[in-house]
Amino acid sequence: MSRSRGIEAKVQQKEVLQTRRNGWNENIKNKNEDHSICPKDDAEMQQIKDLLQKLPKLDKIFSVHRKIGEGTFSSVYLGSLRQHARLPPDQRRWFAIKHLVPTAHPARVEHELRCLQDMGGKNNVIGVDLCLRHLDTIVFVMPYIPHRKFSEYVGEMDAAELARYMRALLTALRHVHSFGVIHRDVKPSNFLYDRENKRYLLVDFGLAQRVVAAPAPPPAHSNTLKRPREEDESTQEPKRIALDLRTGPRSVNVALPRPPAPGCACAGAGGVCAACAARPPPRAPRAGTQGFRPPEVLLKVSAQTTAVDVWAAGVVLASVLCARYPFFRAADDVAALAELQDLLGTQPLQRTAAALGRRLVTSVCRPGVCLRKLCARLRGAAPPPAAPAPPPAAPAAPPGRACARCRLPPEHCLCRDHTVPATRIAEGVTVAGFPDAAFALAAHLLEPDPRLRPTAAQALEHPFLREV
DSSP: OHHHHHHHHHHHHHHHHHHHHHHHHHHHHHHHHHHHHHHHHHHHHHHHHHHHHHOHHHHHHEEEEEEEEEOSSEEEEEEEEGGGTTSOGGGSOEEEEEEEOTTSOHHHHHHHHHHHHHHTTSTTBOOOSEEEEETTEEEEEEEOOOOOOHHHHTTTOOHHHHHHHHHHHHHHHHHHHTTTEEOOOOSGGGEEEETTTTEEEEOOOTTOEESSSSOOOOOSOOOOOOOOHHHHHTOSSOOEEOOOOOSSOOOOOOSOOOOOOTTSTTTTSSSOOHHHHTSOOOOOOOOEETTSOOHHHHTTOSOOOTHHHHHHHHHHHHHHHHTOSSSOOOSSHHHHHHHHHHHHOHHHHHHHHHHTTOOOOOSSOOOOBOHHHHHHHHHTOOOOOOOSOOOTTSOOOOTTSOOTTTOOOTTTOOBOOTTSOTTOOOTTOEETTEEHHHHHHHHHHTOSSTTTSOOHHHHTTSHHHHTO
16 A cells, blocks of 8 residues: 555656646746747837837827838838727727838828829728828828738638729729829738728828829939849849839930840840940839739830739739739749749730830740639639630640640640630639639730730729629
């Protein structure tokens, strides 16, 4: 009996020691977690404290609660009126307080403020309620709507919700374009969506640019120190690039540059001869986020229009159809052109480049990908029905045989059928729950030639959006 009691005592003692160790480990783990979380919260609270000290008027009117967003040129905080502090949260009026970086040029700030004043407050475009300034500290106080991240619901939207979403986005773009303004940074994080109340807001006009040839606002930063171009284009994260809007005289030819003469040593080759290397490099606006830039921006065409925003809307539509965000992941312009070549095909891109005064040389020729097949593959749905049989001259594979282009079985082939236009609508056909009209609209918006790309007003007349 005594021996058994001794064994039980040793077991109990071992369990107590193990419990203490687990408790100590748990406490250490909690401390480490708190240590990893606190610095971020403390940094945000310190930023809010510094902002309120620099701008005392803001502290008198608003209660700044937390940071809700941060970009290249600004930080956004959630705020509410101090006089509503005793009201329940659901009865308060909430605001988005945008603090611009101190290096922002005053004329650039004025340009953004005028865009918000002239266009905001209607047609799903955000307005501005108040602007406060003290020395180099400037904030815009704008309406706030609760919203979720695009990545959280990109795979949950059905056809009806997608049609409402795209119609709201194109309505906002139509309104902005009617003022002769290019937003230049259309992406899901700049188009807020309140799913519960079906509200939409197009935000962030920090990179907006006017189409008309008028004196442009100064650059986004007045600081003359710049990072080298190699560093900008080697980053692995998508980011925005500031507009090149200097007030000084420019020696840039606005006309479309001519391609090299056929007799040039590097014509049609992958290299560049000395004569072409001595030519001044093309200069064109490149503002925007990587993954949403159209071919004319990647090819550095100086004459850019509101079609830049329409292309970005097409990328958003393709992201929802394929339930993949981001849709393009290239880190630089050359890789982005390679991704467009895989999606659209080499020949359409080369025709677009030639029409815009550029020459695109590639080592391989891609046939392009069918967006309908790609959506079905990524969503795990049945592939779309086969189109009518093409003429014998087209390279078509016999039934059950591998594709002549990609050498893959029909159930795995993603090649585009060039005998059938991608913009044609097959009545009664659905792919992964989306009508064929949705893919036809995506093909319209992702037209590589900006002159053939529809405007936002024309896109709103598409059958996929007309019934919303």
